[in-house]
Amino acid sequence: MDASTLKGSRYSVSRLFQDPALRDLLKPSPASHSLIDEQRVRNLYLQAATQQWFGPEKINFNEIITLDERTRLAWLHLTTVFYTLEKMGLNVIENMMAKAVRKLRSDEAAFYLSAQCFDEARHVFLLATYLRKLGGSPHYEKLYGVLGKAASIGAYRVENWLFSTLFSENFASAFLKHAQTAQIDPIGAELCKNLLLDETRHLHFLHAVLPDLLDRLSVLGKSYVRATQFFIMKFTEVAARSLDKDAGVVGLNRHSLLEEVFSNVERSYRNFGLNTRFLYFPAIAKI
Ligand SMILES: [Fe+2]
Ligand SMILES: [Fe+2]
Numbered sequence: 001m002d003a004s005t006l007k008g009s010r011y012s013v014s015r016l017f018q019d020p021a022l023r024d025l026l027k028p029s030p031a032s033h034s035l036i037d038e039q040r041v042r043n044l045y046l047q048a049a050t051q052q053w054f055g056p057e058k059i060n061f062n063e064i065i066t067l068d069e070r071t072r073l074a075w076l077h078l079t080t081v082f083y084t085l086e087k088m089g090l091n092v093i094e095n096m097m098a099k100a101v102r103k104l105r106s107d108e109a110a111f112y113l114s115a116q117c118f119d120e121a122r123h124v125f126l127l128a129t130y131l132r133k134l135g136g137s138p139h140y141e142k143l144y145g146v147l148g149k150a151a152s153i154g155a156y157r158v159e160n161w162l163f164s165t166l167f168s169e170n171f172a173s174a175f176l177k178h179a180q181t182a183q184i185d186p187i188g189a190e191l192c193k194n195l196l197l198d199e200t201r202h203l204h205f206l207h208a209v210l211p212d213l214l215d216r217l218s219v220l221g222k223s224y225v226r227a228t229q230f231f232i233m234k235f236t237e238v239a240a241r242s243l244d245k246d247a248g249v250v251g252l253n254r255h256s257l258l259e260e261v262f263s264n265v266e267r268s269y270r271n272f273g274l275n276t277r278f279l280y281f282p283a284i285a286k287i
């Protein structure tokens with residue numbers, strides 16, 4: 001495949017590997033001392049690279065948003081909270097990337113996490129643009145800052161961050177899916193659809209690396225991660241109660257959204273082979 005073919009085509013990872021000129025060149029280094037599956041992470045990096053997109057080209061910000069004032073304000077508030085969580089995720093990945101690459105001893109993780117970091121930058125940029133379109137001004141809600149700290153400080157930082165990411169990516173995916181289904185406005189629905197594609201890939205990365213990381217984690221490490229994860233989920237559950245009214249106004253259901261998130265995280269834990277002592281989830285208040 002020559003450069004001109006690559007430039008103009010919509011190519012997939014499998015097509016790249018079918019190309020005899022590229023097949024061997026695209027394999028990860030065999031001399032690796034990595035703790036994770038380098039080929040799997042290489043594939044995810046290639047997938048991320050071929051799926052990059054430019055927001056203003058994909059999303060038509062010229063569309064008119066016609067929301068009544070109550071709905072606009074409720075949606076503006078919920079989108080600001082989501083923007084805060086995405087911005088926090090971007091700050092944390094920027095801070096944790098190098099530490100994770102060192103811990104995993106993985107060149108492929110360096111490639112892949114750089115792509116994921118750029119995805120998160122795109123999300124924050126587009127959510128800020130969308131908030132302006134909704135008549136607001138993007139700002140960070142300080143209340144949620146504690147989540148970013150819990151996910152990236154203390155002992156077992158890398159493991160803790162990756163587990164926290166498993167929760168936050170599941171949360172983001174469920175929120176985007178519910179918001180897209182609610183069809184609050186055409187721009188928001190299009191934005192959710194496109195962000196969701198990236199978030200799904202982010203979950204694939206975690207499913208690729210977490211089982212290997214868990215195998216090497218001590219009993220103490222597992223207990224530490226378990227306690228932090230419970231705190232993050234409990235905090236989210238309590239904080240979400242205050243958003244119940246706004247969620248109802250735009251047609252979102254806080255309870256079923258959180259239920260979906262917890263059950264998806266629980267399914268992942270089970271797939272990783274974690275036993276029932278690890279599976280500890282907070283109850284979701286009915287209000
Ligand atoms: Fe994101
Ligand atoms: Fe993400």
